[in-house]
Amino acid sequence: MRGAKLGWLLPLLMATPAAAKSIPDREAIARTAQKAMSATGARGLAIATIDRGKVVSVQAFGERNAKGDPLTPHTIMYGASLTKAVFAYSVLRLVDEGKVDLDKPIAGMLTKPLPDYGNLDAYGNWGDLAGDDRWRTITPRIVLNHSTGFANFHFLEPDEKLRIHFDPGSRYGYSGEGIMLLQFGIEKGLGLDAGKEIQRLVFDPLKMPNSSLVWRPDFAANLADGWEIDGKAVxxxxxxxxxxxxxxxxTISDxxxxxxxxxxxxxxxxxxRNELLRPGLAIRSRTQFPTLDGDAPAGEQPTGVASSVGLITFTGPQGAAFFRGGHNDSTGNTLVCLEKGQRCVLIMSNDVRAEAAFPMIVRDILGETGAPWRWIFGDMKFV
Incomplete structure (x- = not known):
C-alpha cells in the first residue's frame, strides 16, 4: 500500500516547478555581460532584472556609438518589436476602460468597409483586401496573438500586395501589418491618437519619461547607434x-x-492581466520566421508554446513563463519573465550580434526557464 501511495505521489513531484535560483548580484550580472560581449563581439549591451515584480538591477555595458561614448542605463535605444508588448498593454488598458472589446471585429470600429479606405502609406494597403471578406472576422485578439493571416508586412510579398494567407484565428503567423490594422481601427474608428494613448496609459503612469513612439530632439544627446551582424556601424x-x-x-531604465x-x-x-498569460493559440511552426512556413511535422513542433494577447507563453522547469522580443539589423532585444516570483530578465543591445548570447544571459540570471530559443532564433549558433 505504501508503494501504491508513492506511485500516485511521484507524478505530482515530477510536475512541481523547479526551485527558483536567487537573482545574481550586480557584479555577477556584469561578469555575465562581459562574457556575452567577449563571446559575440557585441559592442553594447544593457540588462535589467525584476524580482517579485520590482526592478532590482539596471546596468549598461560597452559603447553607444562608433566614437566610443559609453552606453548608460539612460541611453536612448531602439525598442523594435518590444513596442508591440507596450501596445498590447495599452490595448488591455482600453479594454478595462470599456473602449475596446478583444473579441469584436475591428470592422465594427470602422465607418466603412476596410478596403474602401484604400492603400494608406501611414498604415497599410487595405485596398488590396477587396474581394476577400475574411478581413471582417479579424478581432483585436486575433491581431495581438498574430493570427491575422497577413505576411509580416505587405512589402515583403513578391508583388508587394497585402493578402490573407490563411483563415484569421486559425494559426500563428507573426505580422506587424496586423498590429497596424488594430492601430488603424483605434485611430480611425474610435478617434483616439495611438501615440497619445500610449503616453497616457503606459509611459506616464509607469514612469517612462524617456520613451516615445516618435523621435524627440532631446534624445540626440544620449543616443545609441547600432552594429550589424558583420560589425558595420549604422x-x-x-x-x-x-x-x-x-x-x-x-531606455533600459524606462x-x-x-x-x-x-x-x-x-x-x-x-x-x-490573465489574458497576458492565457495560452490563446498553440504554436505549431518549427521557427518563428519565415512567418508563413506553416505547421511543422508533429514531432518538430515546439511543446507548450502559445501566443497570448501580445506575448508568447511557454511552460518550463520553473513553471509558467512568457517571452517578447525585438529585432532589426542592428538591434537585439528580449524579455523573459517567470510567473513564479514575478521575475524577469530584460536585455537590450544596440548590436545584433549579442543575440547569440541571450540564452546564456537568461540562464545565468534566472536559471533554466525552458524558453523556446530555437523557435525564436532558428538555426542561430548560441554561445
Missing amino acids: PHDERGRVRAAGSMDT LANFAAALVSGQGLSKAS
Missing part, C-alpha cells in the same frame, strides 16, 4: 510616425519599469 533612425508595430525609442508592471499586472484588471 546610425539610429529618427522615426517620425507612430507605428505600434515597432517605432518606440526608450523599459524595466514596464517589464515590472507587465509581470506584476500593475495597472490592469485581474481579467486583463
